[in-house]
Amino acid sequence: MSTSQNPLVEALFKVGAHFGYARSRRHATMKSLVFGVKNKTDILDLTQTAPMLESVLEYVKALAAQGKTLLFVSGKPEMATLIRESAASIGMPFVAGRWLGGTLSNFTEIKKRMNRMKELIDERDSGTSVRKYTKKERLMIDREIARLEENFSGLVSLDRIPEALVVVDTRREDNAVKEARGLGVPVIGIANSDCDLSLITHPVVGNDASRESVQFFLSEITRAYQEGRTKGA
Numbered sequence: 001m002s003t004s005q006n007p008l009v010e011a012l013f014k015v016g017a018h019f020g021y022a023r024s025r026r027h028a029t030m031k032s033l034v035f036g037v038k039n040k041t042d043i044l045d046l047t048q049t050a051p052m053l054e055s056v057l058e059y060v061k062a063l064a065a066q067g068k069t070l071l072f073v074s075g076k077p078e079m080a081t082l083i084r085e086s087a088a089s090i091g092m093p094f095v096a097g098r099w100l101g102g103t104l105s106n107f108t109e110i111k112k113r114m115n116r117m118k119e120l121i122d123e124r125d126s127g128t129s130v131r132k133y134t135k136k137e138r139l140m141i142d143r144e145i146a147r148l149e150e151n152f153s154g155l156v157s158l159d160r161i162p163e164a165l166v167v168v169d170t171r172r173e174d175n176a177v178k179e180a181r182g183l184g185v186p187v188i189g190i191a192n193s194d195c196d197l198s199l200i201t202h203p204v205v206g207n208d209a210s211r212e213s214v215q216f217f218l219s220e221i222t223r224a225y226q227e228g229r230t231k232g233a
Contacts, residue, residue: 064228
């Protein structure tokens, strides 16, 4: 795997995108994408990752040009800030925590919960709740708002099923991937050597455990979206 001939491969190498997991964790679908094994750890072939990423970026630009919605997803605590910041940079919704079953497959009900959250927040902020409820009732409402915000704060801007998901670690987020597949929603998946490649519509095989690596992938995706949106304007 030479990094000297391709600037993108070199950039991927610098952020450690080539580090996979232990060979014992390798999913069978990833075999052809492993360059070799070092200290029992898979080394991913970045000469294959680079064109995957380039293909994904072109796809993202096309979605952006049409004003389509991307939903960013990762339940990894160490990736929460990256997911929030990446989504916010292009005004997209996100799930930076536990994926709630039915987020896509039962979106109508999820939307009702989000509307409930908005109503309660509006009442609280306008002072209406002070006039309508007792102190104890307001305390219960504040607790309900906190629970709803924990689950839905990143989804407030989502008014319909998204056109695509951007998922960090498709193995961990298998429930999100299954719901997307069931509805025919494409999945852009940043996937390490333990993920099932066959479940990902638009895969980017690389290190999904390193903040530096994931930040690189996400920044490329958001940059591509911004570029596509500008061209489509």
